[in-house]
Amino acid sequence: xxxxxxxxxxxxxxxxxxxxxxxxxxxxxxxxxxxxxxxxxxxxxxxxxxxxxxxxxxxxxxxxxxxxxxxxxxxxxxxxxxxxxxxxxxxxxxxxxxxxxxxxxxxxxxxxxxxxxxxxxxxxxxxxxxxxxxxxxxxxxxxxxxxxxxxxxxxxxxxxxxxxxxxxxxxxxxxxxxxxxxxxxxxxxxxxxxxxxxxxxxxxxxxxxxxxxxxxxxxxxxxxxxxxxxxxxxxxxxxxxxxxxxxxxxxxxxxxxxxxxxxxxxxxxxxxxxxxxxxxxxxxxxxxxxxxxxxxxxxxxxxxxxxxxxxxxxxxxxxxxxxxxxxxxxxxxxxxxxxxxxxxxxxxxxxxxxxxxxxxxxxxxxxxxxxxxxxxxxxxxxxxxxxxxxxxxxxxxxxxxxxxxxxxxxxxxxxxxxxxxxxxxxxxxxxxxxxxx
Amino acid sequence: xxxxxxxxxxxxxxxxxxxxxxxxxxxxxxxxxxxxxxxxxxxxxxxxxxxxxxxxxxxxxxxxxxxxxxxxxxxxxxxxxxxxxxxxxxxxxxxxxxxxxxxxxxxxxxxxxxxxxxxxxxxxxxxxxxxxxxxxxxxxxxxxxxxxxxxxxxxxxxxxxxxxxxxxxxxxxxxxxxxxxxxxxxxxxxxxxxxxxxxxxxxxxxxxxxxxxxxxxxxxxxxxxxxxxxxxxxxxxxxxxxxxxxxxxxxxxxxxxxxxxxxxxxxxxxxxxxxxxxxxxxxxxxxxxxxxxxxxxxxxxxxxxxxxxxxxxxxxxxx
Numbered sequence: 001x002x003x004x005x006x007x008x009x010x011x012x013x014x015x016x017x018x019x020x021x022x023x024x025x026x027x028x029x030x031x032x033x034x035x036x037x038x039x040x041x042x043x044x045x046x047x048x049x050x051x052x053x054x055x056x057x058x059x060x061x062x063x064x065x066x067x068x069x070x071x072x073x074x075x076x077x078x079x080x081x082x083x084x085x086x087x088x089x090x091x092x093x094x095x096x097x098x099x100x101x102x103x104x105x106x107x108x109x110x111x112x113x114x115x116x117x118x119x120x121x122x123x124x125x126x127x128x129x130x131x132x133x134x135x136x137x138x139x140x141x142x143x144x145x146x147x148x149x150x151x152x153x154x155x156x157x158x159x160x161x162x163x164x165x166x167x168x169x170x171x172x173x174x175x176x177x178x179x180x181x182x183x184x185x186x187x188x189x190x191x192x193x194x195x196x197x198x199x200x201x202x203x204x205x206x207x208x209x210x211x212x213x214x215x216x217x218x219x220x221x222x223x224x225x226x227x228x229x230x231x232x233x234x235x236x237x238x239x240x241x242x243x244x245x246x247x248x249x250x251x252x253x254x255x256x257x258x259x260x261x262x263x264x265x266x267x268x269x270x271x272x273x274x275x276x277x278x279x280x281x282x283x284x285x286x287x288x289x290x291x292x293x294x295x296x297x298x299x300x301x302x303x304x305x306x307x308x309x310x311x312x313x314x315x316x317x318x319x320x321x322x323x324x325x326x327x328x329x330x331x332x333x334x335x336x337x338x339x340x341x342x343x344x345x346x347x348x349x350x351x352x353x354x355x356x357x358x359x360x361x362x363x364x365x366x367x368x369x370x371x372x373x374x375x376x377x378x379x380x381x382x383x384x385x386x387x388x389x390x391x392x393x394x395x396x397x398x399x400x401x402x403x404x405x406x407x408x409x410x411x412x413x414x415x416x417x418x419x420x421x422x423x424x425x426x427x428x429x430x431x432x433x434x435x436x437x
Numbered sequence: 438x439x440x441x442x443x444x445x446x447x448x449x450x451x452x453x454x455x456x457x458x459x460x461x462x463x464x465x466x467x468x469x470x471x472x473x474x475x476x477x478x479x480x481x482x483x484x485x486x487x488x489x490x491x492x493x494x495x496x497x498x499x500x501x502x503x504x505x506x507x508x509x510x511x512x513x514x515x516x517x518x519x520x521x522x523x524x525x526x527x528x529x530x531x532x533x534x535x536x537x538x539x540x541x542x543x544x545x546x547x548x549x550x551x552x553x554x555x556x557x558x559x560x561x562x563x564x565x566x567x568x569x570x571x572x573x574x575x576x577x578x579x580x581x582x583x584x585x586x587x588x589x590x591x592x593x594x595x596x597x598x599x600x601x602x603x604x605x606x607x608x609x610x611x612x613x614x615x616x617x618x619x620x621x622x623x624x625x626x627x628x629x630x631x632x633x634x635x636x637x638x639x640x641x642x643x644x645x646x647x648x649x650x651x652x653x654x655x656x657x658x659x660x661x662x663x664x665x666x667x668x669x670x671x672x673x674x675x676x677x678x679x680x681x682x683x684x685x686x687x688x689x690x691x692x693x694x695x696x697x698x699x700x701x702x703x704x705x706x707x708x709x710x711x712x713x714x715x716x717x718x719x720x721x722x723x724x725x726x727x728x729x730x731x732x733x734x735x736x737x738x739x740x741x742x743x744x745x746x747x748x749x750x751x752x753x754x755x756x
Contacts, residue, residue, distance in 0.1 A: 197641045201453075203553040203575030203610055273554030319531055319552035321573065 002029050004040050005377060005420045010049030014056060015354035016370035025054055027377035030419035034373045047422075049381050052414055053349060057089025057120075057378035058356040059369045060330065062179075062233055062257060062305035064154075065091070065122070068109055069098030074310040074398045076110070077117035079330070081396035082308070084424040086330040087413035089378035090121040090361070090368045091308075094154040095132060102127035102138040107146035119423050119431065120416075121378070123366060128153040128167050128178065134160055140171050149364045150231070152179035155280055155325070157215055159185050165222050172228035177255075177364055179231045182215035182240070183281065192321055194267040194282040202270060204320065207282045209237040216240040220247040223254050231363060232256040234307050236281040238291030245300040255363050257305040258292050260336040261327055265403060273320040276403045279307075280325035293346055296355065303360035304352075306333050310399030328397050335409035338384060343410065349384065377420040386412040396429060447566040447746045449739050450556045451576040452617040460621055464586055466738035467731070470510075474734065483741055484513035487544040491517040492534070493570070494525065494550045499705050499729060500570050500579070504547050507736035513544075513744075531555065532562055539563045545744050548572070553610075566743040574608045580704050581614030583735040584661065585622060587728050591700050592658055596623035601653045603685065604663030604712055605634045607674070611704045612663060616644055629653030630685055633674040650685055654694040661702045662687060662712050678711055688714040692722070700724050 005027040012023045026036045065079035095101035114122045126143035130136045132153045158164045188211045195206025223230045269277040295301040309326025357369030392400035416424035489508045508515040545566045553573030560567040571577040606612045627645040701722045709715040
């Protein structure tokens with residue numbers, strides 16, 4: 001017998017179909033359908049969403065699930081629980097330095113864990129070079145056959161331009177996107193925060209914008225030269241936004257993302273040496289933040305990604321210089337973005353949802369992020385008004401390294417559905433036997 | 438002895454966070470301690486029964502010895518731990534080391550660490566007073582206290598006085614602490630040195646920045662020299678020691694650009710023949726050794742004030 005799902009009375013926002021109106025969303029057996037008959041409605045599980053926003057499940061194309069290699073920080077299970085709690089129904093996970101995804105067996109290991117433990121859709125990426133060491137190409141073709149959706153050396157941006165050129169040229173043969181965390185290593189050796197007045201005051205080693213701008217430019221040039229699609233991860237500087245804007249005017253095949261923390265926070269946050277504000281790239285200046293928002297609104301930056309990067313308390317609770325980089329973001333992303341973009345009247349709900357759904361999905365051709373009939377019934381229902389205080393003890397993630405701990409945010413995910421199955425009810429994850437089907 | 442009624446801090450983490458009144462309180466306590474230095478019996482009972490732990494995780498001679506002497510003059514028991522003999526070499530975190538020191542009933546922790554912000558970090562996780570003896574390139578508050586204390590002895594009121602800090606500013610905690618202290622005391626600060634070590638961005642702290650040595654020295658009432666740490670982080674920031682010496686080293690000829698009564702300071706250790714000519718370091722203009730002596734009384738004042746802020750005893754039992 002079929003399973004019918006009926007989400008009624010919410011404001012349905014589906015940017016992929018230019019839909020933004022009060023209405024109902026229906027699914028049969030995990031797929032979106034345009035309507036249900038009256039008899040089907042009687043059998044349907046009805047979810048009342050009055051006063052809430054109903055939209056496609058969010059898609060994060062930049063998540064660290066840490067498995068395999070760093071499961072003390074996060075696992076595919078806990079990471080996808082965090083995703084569900086944040087309204088994300090699809091995540092693209094980065095390769096891990098401690099067990100690089102540079103061989104099909106590791107991808108298979110990830111696929112097995114996903115099959116067993118994942119609560120939302122997980123799309124793995126492969127390493128760009130062997131051992132993520134930037135020296136020899138990883139077997140992109142074999143990795144793609146194992147199921148990866150992109151290649152990247154994660155936060156180890158490839159420094160050797162010859163390797164990078166060959167990597168994008170080679171990956172292009174398979175239509176594989178190359179994702180790069182744009183950063184010149186020599187310019188950032190020992191750096192721990194943005195180079196500027198705050199690094200001068202705090203006596204911390206500064207991290208110049210130029211380190212990002214140079215590699216962004218390099219990638220624009222290589223993309224122009226090869227025609228390959230390079231995706232520029234977590235852009236943080238105003239100059240990088242401008243370089244990307246001009247490249248897009250010339251139809252260079254590049255795309256770019258920005259994180260909620262770079263949109264919301266600036267380098268001043270570091271002033272108490274709280275390592276939960278230590279990110280890579282670092283939090284920049286208010287001028288950079290303004291440029292990022294502008295770039296996001298005019299289409300220069302294609303989407304919002306979390307760069308969810310879990311670390312244990314014993315790793316983060318150390319001297320600022322010693323702490324690892326990164327913050328968790330899956331469970332706070334929506335509320336932070338609502339605050340920065342919608343409540344601040346930078347854009348409407350629809351544009352924000354686009355940046356969290358169809359835009360990122362389309363970049364990697366995931367076929368997600370839409371409520372089109374026939375699509376997987378991956379649906380997020382949220383209350384844009386509900387205020388909540390970020391309490392790390394309530395995180396689903398195994399790690400608690402959030403820069404918003406104790407902060408009051410507005411906007412809460414009330415329900416998350418993956419293929420029609422409810423996986424989050426606003427308070428806790430829901431694990432059913434069918435999840436691994 | 439003036440009563441330290443406006444002192445409520447248990448920690449001394451930075452100069453930036455101090456008010457002018459708090460600076461003046463430290464100076465006045467230091468001044469009264471300085472008078473006792475001339476006695477044959479130098480020891481005071483003020484911190485008798487207190488245990489002070491000096492946790493020095495970076496090399497130091499002057500600061501470490503001055504803190505030890507300061508604590509002993511106040512009759513405190515002092516234990517000094519250096520990085521090569523601490524459990525940090527066994528993989529213990531700074532957090533655990535500090536909490537263990539607290540659990541061993543220490544009354545005050547003096548910390549020297551290569552990571553900026555470490556004293557702030559410790560002050561959040563332990564309850565006993567924390568005194569910053571230098572944290573990375575952030576601050577070295579007691580150095581700035583002894584520098585400005587010395588300057589006041591030499592020049593009187595610092596309001597309107599011009600002080601030039603010359604050398605590696607970018608990596609210098611001494612420079613940062615002195616910028617804040619001098620500004621609070623009303624002095625004008627000029628930073629001088631090569632453009633890579635004295636970025637113009639420092640102007641946002643309302644100081645002058647110049648790369649012309651002559652300009653920097655011309656109207657200064659005092660010049661503070663900083664050591665060039667070429668063996669460390671600055672290796673990519675300028676070509677060579679020889680180049681530095683030829684462009685920015687203070688020699689007799691360049692010292693003639695100074696006003697006749699201008700004084701020369703250096704936090705030590707000095708590299709003779711690099712940032713300063715040997716004769717100049719030993720000349721009458723130089724107050725380098727007065728700085729060292731004043732380092733004792735300023736640290737006595739800091740230890741006394743911070744330890745007393747949490748004490749059950751009457752803090753003004755000085756003798």
